[in-house]
C-alpha cells in the first residue's frame with residue numbers, strides 16, 4: 087500500500103456529534119508515522135472508490151438517516167465485501183444502525199440496513215444522553231458519551247459477532263453491553279469523538295489496515311496524554327475508575 091485510503095461515508099449528513107474527528111485522528115496518527123493518507127468522502131449517488139483501507143460512518147438524527155438510507159442499500163454489497171475482506175470499519179450510532187440489519191422508528195416504520203452488522207436498533211421515545219464508560223472484553227477501558235434513543239439487539243444469526251464491551255456506566259445497547267465487533271468491523275454508540283479520546287482503538291484499526299505494529303511517536307504521546315486526562319475526567323464525574 088503506498089497510500090492509506092480512508093473512506094468517510096456521508097460526512098455532510100452524518101456528522102452531528104463530532105464524529106469527523108475519528109477520521110482526523112486516523113489520518114493524523116498515520117501521517118505522524120510517515121504514512122501517506124488519502125481521505126475520500128462519499129456522498130449519496132457518488133461512485134465508491136475501487137478499494138478502501140478503512141471505512142468510517144458517523145452519526146445523525148433520523149432525518150439524516152432517512153436521507154442516506156437508499157444509498158446505503160445501494161452500496162451495501164460492497165461494504166459487506168470489505169468487511170469480509172477484513173477492512174477495518176468504524177460505524178458510530180446512527181451510522182451503525184444503518185449498517186445493521188434494520189432500524190425500527192418510534193412510529194413503527196422499518197428502515198432496512200446494510201447488514202454489515204448482525205444488529206437491530208429499535209428507536210424509542212426516551213433519549214440516552216450521558217457520558218459512558220465501557221470495559222472491553224480484553225480489559226481495556228473506553229470513555230465517551232452517548233446520544234441516541236436506541237435499544238440494540240443481536241440478530242438470530244450473529245455468529246462471529248460479540249459486543250465491543252460491557253457498560254460500566256451508561257445505557258449502551260440496553261442490556262449492559264455496548265457496541266458490536268465482527269471481524270475488524272466495530273459499531274458503537276460512543277462519541278467523544280471515540281478515536282481521539284480512545285487512541286488504543288484508533289491504533290488498532292491502523293495496525294490492522296497497515297498490517298504492522300505502530301510504535302508511539304512524539305506527537306501521539308502528546309495527544310494521548312490529553313486523551314488519558316479526558317477519560318479520567320469522565321471517570322471522575324461518573325465515579326468510576328478508568
Ligand SMILES: NC(=O)CC[C@H](N)C(=O)O
Nearest residue numbers: 145146148179180234235
Ligand atoms: N447519535 C445518533 O446517531 C442517533 C441515532 C438515532 N437517530 C437515534 O436516536 O438513536
